[in-house]
Amino acid sequence: MLHSMSNPVPEEPVPQDGAGVPDGFQRLWMPHRMAYIKGENRVSGSGPEDCPFCRIPKLADAEGLIVARGALVFTVLNLYPYNAGHLMVCPYRHVSDYTDLDDGETAELAKHTKLAMVALRAASGAQGFNIGMNMGGVAGAGITAHLHQHVVPRWGGDTNFLPVVSGTKVLPQLLGETRDMIAGAWPGAS
Known part of the structure; x- marks a missing residue:
C-alpha cells in the first residue's frame, strides 16, 4: 500500500498487478524529500x-x-x-x-x-x-x-x-x- 504524508491513506489501493512480485511492504511516499536528496537549494x-x-x-x-x-x-x-x-x-x-x-x-x-x-x-x-x-x-x-x-x-x-x-x-x-x-x-x- 502506498501512503503519502499529505494523504496518509490513499482513497483507492495501489494495484498490485504491475511488474514484480508484491512483497507485503507498505510504502511511505514523501516526494518533498527528493529536493534534499538531489541537493537542491543546498546552501x-x-x-x-x-x-x-x-x-x-x-x-x-x-x-x-x-x-x-x-x-x-x-x-x-x-x-x-x-x-x-x-x-x-x-x-x-x-x-x-x-x-x-x-x-x-x-x-x-x-x-x-x-x-x-x-x-x-x-x-x-x-x-x-x-x-x-x-x-x-x-x-x-x-x-x-x-x-x-x-x-x-x-x-x-x-x-x-x-x-x-x-x-x-x-x-x-x-x-x-x-x-x-x-x-x-x-x-x-x-
Whole structure:
C-alpha cells in the first residue's frame, strides 16, 4: 500500500498487478524529500550572507528552532535530525574551525553542550549521546564554513533497519513540538 504524508491513506489501493512480485511492504511516499536528496537549494554557507547558522539567530526562537541562546553561542534543533532531539551548538560568529574559536566561545560551546545533555535527559529520557563536530567536507560536514557541534540523544533500541535499507528516519514528533519540549527543559528556563 502506498501512503503519502499529505494523504496518509490513499482513497483507492495501489494495484498490485504491475511488474514484480508484491512483497507485503507498505510504502511511505514523501516526494518533498527528493529536493534534499538531489541537493537542491543546498546552501554552501561559505559566507555569512548565505549561511543558515548566521541567519537563524535573527529569527524568533520558535521559527528558527532555537532551544537556547547564550552570549556567544546558541543551541538549535537540527532541521534534518539523525534522531529525535538532535541539537547543534553554534557560535554566532561565522567561523569554520574549532581552533579559530576564542576562549570565551570555546567555554560557552562546552557549557551549552553540557546543558543540552541535561535538557535532553530531562525532556526525553536520553540514555546516551553522540557528540561531535564534522570539520570540512571530507569529514562529513554539510555546512563547512560555520562550525557547529552535534548533540545527538540516543536510547536503547533506537537503531533499526529503516535508515539503512530505505533511507527513512521515523521521528515521533513535529520539530516545533520537540523544540518546545527541550527548550522547556533547558536548565534555567522559565
